[in-house]
Amino acid sequence: MTRAAGLSLFATLLILAAGGWLALAWQWHPDVAFYTTAARQLAGGAVLYRDIGDVNAPPIYWLHQGLQALASLGGWDERPVLVASYLAVAALLLFWTAALLRPLGSRGALCLPPLLAMALSFAALGVFGEREHWATLLILPHLAAMAVVVTRPEAPPRRWQALAAGALAGAACLLKPPFFLCLLLLPELWLAWQRRRWRSLWRGPALAAAAAFAGGAALAWALHPLFFTRVLPDALQFYSALGKPLLELLRPRGIWLPLALLLWALCLAPWLAPASRRAQPFLLAALGGVGAYLLQGKGFGYHWLPVLVTALAGVVLLLASGGAGWRRLLLVPLVLLPLWIGFLGWQQTRGTATAWPQARALAAVLRPGEGVFGLNPELFPLFPAVTQADARWLGNEPALWQLDGLYRADPAPEEATGFRPPARQDATESALRRDLVQRFLASRPELVAVLDSSDAPAFGGSPFRYLDYFLADPDFAAAWQGYRLDVRIGDYDLYRRRAP
16 A cells, blocks of 8 residues: 555544544434434334334335344444444445546545545534435445546446446435435436447446345335335425425525536536546536435435535546646636535534534433324424433324425415314315324323424414414314423423323
8 A cells, every 4th residue: 555545544534533423422413313213113113104104215214223233232322333334334435436436546536535534524414324424425436437437448347346336326316216316317328428329328337226226116115115105195295385496495605606616617527538537427416416406395404415525526536637737727716615515514513512402402301211292393303302312202293294285285374373173174184184183192192392483384374383283173182181381492392291
C-alpha cells in the first residue's frame, strides 16, 4: 500500500469513527426510532401492517429485525449495533468503490473515500440510519463500475464484482421504491447511449439489479401481502391529497447551491471528455435524485441526501480529471460543493446537544413497557421517546394520515368544529373513523399523546382538533372517561389511563 493510499484509509476510518461517536450522542431520528421499536415488537410476535401500522415497504423492517437479532445475541443495545453495523458497511463499500475506480486514476480514487465518509457521517448525522442513508451507500459501487465500463472498456471490472455491485443497487431500490430507481435509470440510459447499443440495458449488472429488486419484491409479497393490497393503495391516496406545489419543494435555500453546482458540472462534463466520463454516472444519478425528491413531494431535508452524496462523488472525479488551460478555471466553482457539505456537517455537530429536546423530555415521563397511542399524525418526536423509554407503540398513524389526507381533499368549512360529525360522514370517512376507534378500544393504551398546538392543521379555515373529532364517536367517548391529563410537554398533552 502506498503512503497516499494509507493516508486515505486512515482519514476515512477516522471520519467514520468520529461520525459514529457523534451519532451515539444524537437523539434517535423519528423514523429510525420507529423501525427499532417495530423490530422489538416483531421479535415479540407482532405482525407487520396488522399490529404495527406503517406505510414503508417491508425491507427496512427486515434490516432492523436483523440488527435487533444481532443486538439480542450479544445482549447489546440496538443503538450502538445500528451505528457500528452502518460504519462497517460504509467502510467496506467506500473502499470497494475506490478500488473499482482506481484504474481510472489515483487522485479521484484516493479522495473519494474520506470525502464521501464526511458527507455520510456528518451531513447526515441527524438522520443516521434512515433509509436514504443506507440506500445511498449501497448504490455507490454500481455507479463506480459503470464509470469504469464506459471509460476503460478494455479493462472492465471483474464480472463477479460488477454483478455484486448491481445486486446491491437493486437492494438499495428495495429500501425505498420506486424513488431510488430514478438514480439508476439515467446512468443506465447514458451508458447505453455511449455504447450506441440499447441492448446494453440488458447487460449483466443491470439484470442483477433488476433481479435483486424483483426477488425482494416477490419475497415482500409472499410475507406481507397486506402491504400491496391495503397499505400501498392507502399511502398513494394520502400522498396524492397532499398536493405540494413544485415551488414549495424548491423553497429551501440550501437546495439551490448544490443544484446549481450539479447543473454546472453536468454542462462541463462533455467539454472535458473523455476523462470526465468517469464522473457522469454519479452526476446523472444525482440528477435522478433531484427527480426522486420532486416525485416524492414531501420536501424533507434528508430526501436531498442521495443528491448531495452522488453529486459530491461526481464533482470530485470531475475535479480529479483536470482539464487543459483555461478550462481548469471553469472547474473552480465546483470546489464549493465539498465546502458546502462540510458546512452542513459542521452545523450538525453543533446541534448535537439540542437535537430533539422535546423527544428527550417525552422519554423522561414514559414508562418501560407501557402502550402509547397517538391521536394525530404530527407525533414524530414521540417515536424516539417511545424507543428510548422501551415503551410500546400502539398507534396507527397511517390511518391518521389517511384522515388528514381526506380532510385536505374534502374539508368541512361549513362545520363550526372543522370536521363532520359521525351522522354526516360518508362511508369512506365513517369506515376510517371506526377502524381507528376499534384500534384504540382493542389496544387499551396506558398513555395517549395528543398534539394541542396553535399550529394545528386547518382544513377549510377551521383548526382540526383530533381529540374533539374522536370524542364525537360515542364508543370512543365512553372509553375516554377512563383517561386523565397527566402532564403537558411542549405541545403534547399526555393522558394516562386510570387504574380500574
